[in-house]
Amino acid sequence: MNQEVKTKKLINAPENIIPEMIEGMVGAHPDMLRVEGETGRAVVAVDGPRDGKVGIVVGGGSGHEPAFAGYVGRGLADAAAVGNVFASPSPAHIAEAARAADGGVGVLMLYGNYTGDVLNFTMAAEELEQAGISVRHVAVADDVASAPAGRKSERRGIAGDFFVFKVAGAAADLGEPLARVEALALAANDATRSIGVALSPCSLPQTGKPNFTIGDEDMEIGMGLHGEPGIRRQKLAPADAVTDELMDAILAELDLTAGSRVAVLVNGLGATSQIELYVIFRRVKQRLDALGIDIHASWVGEYATSLEMAGASVTLMKLDDTLQALLDHPCRTPALVVGAFEKSDVSARSRKAVKAAESTAAAPEKPRELLTEGDVTPTIFRAMMHTVGEQIIAEKNWLSELDGVIGDGDHGVTMEIGWKAVQHALEDTQADETIEGICKRMAKAFLDAVGASSGPLYATAFLRAGTAVSHRLNLDGAGMAEWLGAACQGIRDRGRAEPGDKTMIDAWVPAVEAAQESAKGGGSAIDVLLAARDGGEAGMKATAALESRRGRSAKLGARSVGHIDPGAASTYVTLRAMAAALQKALA
Structure with missing residues (x-):
């Protein structure tokens, strides 16, 4: 008789896990992060938003830490809207993040290409545009396992968020206008490909049960960040063979030749040791070296997780001079530090007069004759x-x-x-x-x-x-x-x-x-x-x-x-x- 598997987590009440996480995160990084707005779900960079700069807003469900709030800080995202575990933030959360990030020249929203995120960010944008804030969107769609190349717009956004966010944040920090920041984010999205492999499930804090099952000797190639099934399930293979499968899928799409430059991200999904991740990176480098492809920059670690799922993903971004320069531009966030800012570079935002929030309460209805027939009062x-x-x-x-x-x-x-x-x-x-x-x-x-x-x-x-x-x-x-x-x-x-x-x-x-x-x-x-x-x-x-x-x-x-x-x-x-x-x- 099978006994139900229960997982263990160091949490208090499941319903309080997100506010408590945000409190802890902001408390740990008070020099980088603060919370703005009534919902408590807009995490804002202390020295990011400023007048005359395009605001960069990222967001998505929790459970993927350090994404998304971990990328809030000078030179990257100005604010993040934090959703519940594996659920998009609401329009109210997103709108608060956007208002905090708005420097008067528009806001670019960046999020993974999932139905919930698309719907909620779209609704927030409609509200913001009615209030006079210019908004553009980029839905990251880097997962080659989730749709064929001919239907790239249907693909999921996974660890490729890391590169797209970095490029957009740098462009905004350099003072590029909204249309240009959007175009560069789209270029980064188009140049980025990812695929992952999962070895074990994760569990939601509210249920304490694995959210899918996988055999002890099996792995799932192409699994998504929320446990969505991938291309196929097969027997666990040695690291080099698994990495070759992932690399084959990416290299089949990126137009790379000898002399090409790439940035590489080997990302752990939450329960994968650094040993394993570096073994994977070793094979990625061997493959690229054999093709004469230069690795300009690389990151190995946990950058877009799936709670405690065991597994990893590989992401490559093909670089040109522009993308490379933006990737190298300094940023300072809890999850990513690149280069360094001079003290004089940090310009405090001049605080504009805060507009009184429009009341959401419905205006009193004018007296009118209503039909009274029917049992349902x-x-x-x-x-x-x-x-x-x-x-x-x-x-x-x-x-x-x-x-x-x-x-x-x-x-x-x-x-x-x-x-x-x-x-x-x-x-x-x-x-x-x-x-x-x-x-x-x-x-x-x-x-x-x-x-x-x-x-x-x-x-x-x-x-x-x-x-x-x-x-x-x-x-x-x-x-x-x-x-x-x-x-x-x-x-x-x-x-x-x-x-x-x-x-x-x-x-x-x-x-x-x-x-x-x-x-x-x-x-x-x-x-x-x-x-x-x-x-x-x-x-x-x-x-x-x-x-x-x-x-x-x-x-x-x-x-x-x-x-x-x-x-x-x-x-x-x-x-x-x-x-x-x-x-x-x-x-």
Whole structure:
């Protein structure tokens, strides 16, 4: 009988691990780092941001330390937005980092090419641009294992962040304008290739369990930073043979000839000894020496980790004179020091008058006539949403287990964080608050708490759904169908997923179709919800036969077949909870 494996970590309460890490990091480097903003998730360089300089903002999920906050400091990033473990920072975190980094000439955002990061950084940029801050983006996409060369834009960002961040930070520090800094970051991205190998899993602090399984004698070539499966699983081989596999994949794409110059990064994933990393570098150098390729600069160590995963990655950046000069430009951060700055080089930022933050509270609604037909009052709706939170939290482990098979194993944890925030926000609702107002409150709470792709998706769903029923005080069958339909469309618009992609949409669409059919037949709110629940369940189960085409699991290809999509599962749990709560309220 197999005994469940539990991992050990030196932490306090899992829910406090990120604030405590930030407190410790800033406390350890007070000459380099400070925290700005109300969220506590914007780590800012003490001597980085200054007027007239392009602000460099990096960010992503925690668990990859020293990335991302470790690269904040003079000559590199001006600020980092720090997300939860393996989850993107929220738009609020990102916007605070960008405001702290803004020197009046624009901000460049740099992050790994993951759905959650793209969605959250995009939403933050929309907010910042409305406030008059120019924003550009570069999503690092260096992982050759995650998509073929012809679809480079779909590739993951892994340890190549290191080089792209360094080049962009140097360009900004030298006073280049925003468009030029963006162009140089893109050039660095285009010149960088990485691939990794994993030997053992990592475990999330919230679960204490390995987030994937791998045989004692096996390794996974091309595994991602969150435990996403790679190209293939095979028997563990000697270091030289493994390194040759990694180098072959990189050299097949980089146009390197005798006399070419490269920068090399051999990166540990969290539980790999320096001995092993230097053995790998030894073979990398042998391969490059044999080709007559010059190693201009090299780094060996932990620069982009995956908690305590055992394994390593190799990254090469092909250099030209411009990229080489930017790579050599001085920087001083907790994770990377290059060269040195003269004391006179450090120019303190002239602090501009701080603009009063615009209140996020909704303006008082003008009195209007609202439709009162229907069983679902705002009080009952609030209770329904609270029940959703309870059932999502109860199913946390199941949802994470589903995600561990085809994703990074944190979906249940992420949903728990979001719905706990919603439950807390629901406690502050006013007696006369409408369903639309409750939805706005839920959207803000979920988005502020969750930075993964679920944050923007659910926030957009709540906002759209609330707007769709803004003319109603209560919801009848037709109103309930409107609410569900708008929520589904919001997710489709924000995430760009369609039925058949193996995402939550594959549960939402049949649920909405069933709900609308019930409403057309004169069904009540409970009839509509029961139909939606059953449609969502059927859609969830059907995802097992699909091959994933969106999100992190898209890299699995045929290996995703046979497994239920975790987003579809949480959608079903949501609909089931809504129906159960309404049945209880009407009993």
